[in-house]
Each structure stands twice: as C-alpha cells, then as structure tokens.
Amino acid sequence: MALKHGLLGLLNYGQMTGYELNRAFKDSLNFFWQAQTSQIYRELKAMEKLGWLTSEIVVQRDKPNKRLYSITGAGRAELQGWLNKEGNDSKFEIRSAFLMRVFFSGERNIDENLTMLKHYRTKCLDAAAAMENTDLSIERYRSVVSTDRQAFYWGLTANFGKAYVKMCLDWADNAIQTLEESR
Amino acid sequence: MALKHGLLGLLNYGQMTGYELNRAFKDSLNFFWQAQTSQIYRELKAMEKLGWLTSEIVVQRDKPNKRLYSITGAGRAELQGWLNKEGNDSKFEIRSAFLMRVFFSGERNIDENLTMLKHYRTKCLDAAAAMENTDLSIERYRSVVSTDRQAFYWGLTANFGKAYVKMCLDWADNAIQTLEESR
DNA sequence: GTATAATATTATATAAGTATAATATAAAAC
C-alpha cells in the first residue's frame, strides 16, 4: 500500500491533479518507489472509492479540463495510521535484478563481467550527478508546499540516496579492481 | 522475470525439487530478491510450460514423493541470454516503504521519529549480524554445488550486502544524532 | 497550416507478487 500512502502524503501538502501528482511523485518519491503514470491514476480512483480522497472537475479554457483531488479526514487518519505503524517495512531486503545477474556471473567470462560492472559504474556516476540536484529540488518544493519541518525529513531520504549511490560506486570500483587483478 | 531467471540459475547448478529450490533460494538470492514459496512452485510450472525445465516424480518410501526439476538446453540458452542482456536492470531505484515513511515523517513529532529510527537501527544491527554468516553459507554451497569461479561472484553480492547494511547503519546513526541535536 | 510539446487522462492486457492456509506423509521427540 506504499504507493497509496505516498500519494496520500503528497495530497496532504495540498490539492493536486493526477497530472501534478505524477510529476511531484517523480520529483520526490521516485528514488525509493516507482510507479507508472497509469497506475497513479488508477490508485487515485481506488483511493477516492475508499473515501480517502474527494475530487472535482476543474473546467479550463486554455488547457484540457482536469480532476482536482483533495485528501479527506479519513485520508489524513489513514496516513497517520500508516506512519505510526511500526510494521515490517524496515526490512533490509533489496530487490535488484542486477545483483541477481552478478550472482550468476560465474557462467560468463571475466571480460563480459568487467564490461557489465563498468557499465554499472557509469550508472553509479550518473546517479550521483542526479543526486546533486535533490537539494535544489527540496528547496524548490519547500517554498511552495511546505515548511522546514517537512524538508528536514526529505533531506534525510536524500542523504540516504547519496550514501547509497556512493556505496554502490565504491562496491563497483572494488569489484572491478579485484576482477582485473584476478585476470 | 528475475525470479524465473534466479530459479534457472540455481537449477543450472544441478537438479532440484521445488522444496530444495525454495531453501536454496532463501539461502542465497533472498537478500536481493524475495519470493513466496507458493510463487516459486508456480513459476516452476510456468517454466516447464515454457520448455526451460523438465520434471519427473521421484517416488520415496520414507518421505512424500517429490518432483525433480532439470534445466533444459532451452533453459540454459534463456539463462545465458538474460545474463548477457545489458538491460535496464542496473537502475538505482530502491523500493522502500520505510524511506517513504521517513519522507513524510514531518507529520509526526520528533520523539516518534526517533523511536522509528532507533528501531530501524536495531534492524541494521541484526542484518549486519546475519551478514556475518554469508561467508560460511558460501563455503558450504561451494563444496556441494559449484566451483571457485561461481563462488567469487556470490562473494561480490555478499560484499554488496555487507556494504549496504553498513551504509544503512551509518545513515541511521547520523539521522538519530541530528534529530537529537535539533531537540 | 502543420508539426511538436505540454497538459491531462484512460484503456487494456498481462505479469508478478502477497498473504494465508490447506493438504499430505512419515519420522522423531516427549
């Protein structure tokens, strides 16, 4: 239910359309949760059915009409309950098809694996560069939507992202070096 | 399709039953991929239908009968193809409901969030302790199933796990400290 | 005027995952 609660959390900052939510989602939560645009719209409908949201059509002349969603009292309660639920969400498991490929890479030769790891390393660097923008993104959203209090926690997740990317890069460097030495 | 390919990879080491695969999976791939037992059996059936596996019933007197799976030539080709596919699997996205909770934790007070983070920290320590066993586990499997060549790559994924857990712990320590100072 | 981009949402099919429990056999422990 994390996607639903992510959307609830964003709508808790203020009314938004599916289109705006999709953008906000991809600007903020996308590092630790991914969703297709179509799924976001689908979930919004489901959430309205659950009574967590209400919506109304906003007629526009200069652009297509849109549906504006608002969080309800029940939605706020649901969000709070979810935040307070010390659940089984602090698991350590990762889901990574890449690591699964690495696991079975004994089936391939060293050069192929070096290429794979170097490709991964490049992605690490790209991700690290992208992470540099998170602070700017937080600044931008803070002024629009929210307070320092919220932004502090956004920063914590951004820190996690940076640390993660750095860890991946170090791991890749190490793996590449070990493999090259073994050749 | 990562689950299917994980199972293929394990069966590539040798014939196994669903029961054995489930245990092998949970001993090895579970850190970076998770699956319900029932899903593993389901996938095995699907893979047989795809021609990647064959199976036969083994009659036992002392235990319930079992179905032994073997990888086919088509299965091996599929595995190789998957390993070689420089796909979009080296993404950086994580999927973490925990981080989503952190993101929205501005909705709660500092003490609640400290409790949450300390709870997470404990999980980090537990995970770090569990990681200590991975080397032993690799040793055990190496002698049974495979060669040094395979075990090297198993070790790379184990290193990733250790580095990840350490990174999480450091992050949590840092977050806890910052929060406590801000109070 | 026509192609493109931005806005805005919906459709459809399929695949994959979660949650939980039921079913069955036989050995071993108490």
Next chain:
DNA sequence: GTTTTATATTATACTTATATAATATTATAC
C-alpha cells in the same frame, strides 16, 4: 500415543505493478 518437526506441494483470492498505447485539448514554434 500425541504433538511437533521436516518434508513436499497445492489452492485461492487478491493486490500491485508493468508495458504500452490510445485519446483529447490547446499553445507554441517553425
């Protein structure tokens, strides 16, 4: 002798996610 443990698989219902593309409106750029 009854419970527990290990072995071994199946069933069922549901939820979530992926992949892809279709649809529609208007502004802007060329």
